[in-house]
Amino acid sequence: MAGSLPVKGCPGRKIAPSILSADPLEIAGSIKRLEGEHDWIHLDIMDGHFVPNLSYGPSLVEACRKKWPEAVLDVHLMVEKPENFIEPFAAAGSTIITVHQEATVHLHRTLQRIVDLGCTPGVTLNPGTPVELLKPVLPLVGLVLVMSVNPGFGGQKFVSAVLEKVRLLCCWREAHGYEYLLEVDGGLGPENSALVSSAGCDVLVAGSAIFNSPDPAGVIREMRAKALEGTGCDGYSKNS
Ligand code: DX5
Numbered sequence: 001m002a003g004s005l006p007v008k009g010c011p012g013r014k015i016a017p018s019i020l021s022a023d024p025l026e027i028a029g030s031i032k033r034l035e036g037e038h039d040w041i042h043l044d045i046m047d048g049h050f051v052p053n054l055s056y057g058p059s060l061v062e063a064c065r066k067k068w069p070e071a072v073l074d075v076h077l078m079v080e081k082p083e084n085f086i087e088p089f090a091a092a093g094s095t096i097i098t099v100h101q102e103a104t105v106h107l108h109r110t111l112q113r114i115v116d117l118g119c120t121p122g123v124t125l126n127p128g129t130p131v132e133l134l135k136p137v138l139p140l141v142g143l144v145l146v147m148s149v150n151p152g153f154g155g156q157k158f159v160s161a162v163l164e165k166v167r168l169l170c171c172w173r174e175a176h177g178y179e180y181l182l183e184v185d186g187g188l189g190p191e192n193s194a195l196v197s198s199a200g201c202d203v204l205v206a207g208s209a210i211f212n213s214p215d216p217a218g219v220i221r222e223m224r225a226k227a228l229e230g231t232g233c234d235g236y237s238k239n240s
Pocket residue numbers: 018020021042044076149150151152153154155156185186187188205206207208209
């Protein structure tokens with residue numbers, strides 16, 4: 001079972017701005033400048049071990065939940081042993097909690113714990129990790145996040161080789177009737193939104209393209225328009 005899915009039944013392509021690229025002293029102001037164009041808020045949690053960078057803890061999720069009670073808070077845990085952090089991030093008000101396949105020995109148990117705590121479970125993998133490793137947990141998750149950069153920093157170049165994984169996940173979803181949404185994270189902007197959408201991506205994460213722009217709301221509108229041009233699931237047969 002795919003957990004409670006507040007994200008289900010929303011047609012079209014979604015844009016999830018990553019506040020990693022927002023001014024840390026002005027996060028609320030940066031969200032306000034999005035003029036409500038965003039669908040989700042993507043929060044990148046880094047521990048300095050799984051990735052070579054540090055970012056936020058549950059207190060930021062809690063503050064976001066308090067300020068935006070209805071927001072979909074899309075929490076991406078780039079931490080070792082994420083099982084140790086599920087409870088505080090669920091209690092803080094996360095909507096979706098996504099863990100890396102590479103970071104936990106007991107992936108299935110960790111995802112089940114996310115379900116038990118009332119959040120939508122997401123699973124993700126680095127660009128160098130084979131997508132086949134996710135097969136056993138696909139019936140359980142509400143979100144599969146395909147990393148299109150090596151995690152740890154905003155502003156990196158999109159790794160196009162991961163599009164094959166998106167296509168496969170899109171086909172497997174169709175073939176097996178799975179319910180997960182497909183999200184892509186890293187190096188996205190208006191220029192490649194149609195490309196990832198054509199491969200099957202439902203949710204586009206973008207940090208620097210949005211928050212480094214003088215018109216962040218305009219970038220979201222542009223990304224969504226381009227994404228809606230994408231055909232979805234453009235490759236592979238159902239037998240892949
Ligand atoms: C990378 C993070 C991404 C990143 C996206 O570790 O998971 O969410 O902040 O930033 P851009 O869009 O600048 O690649």
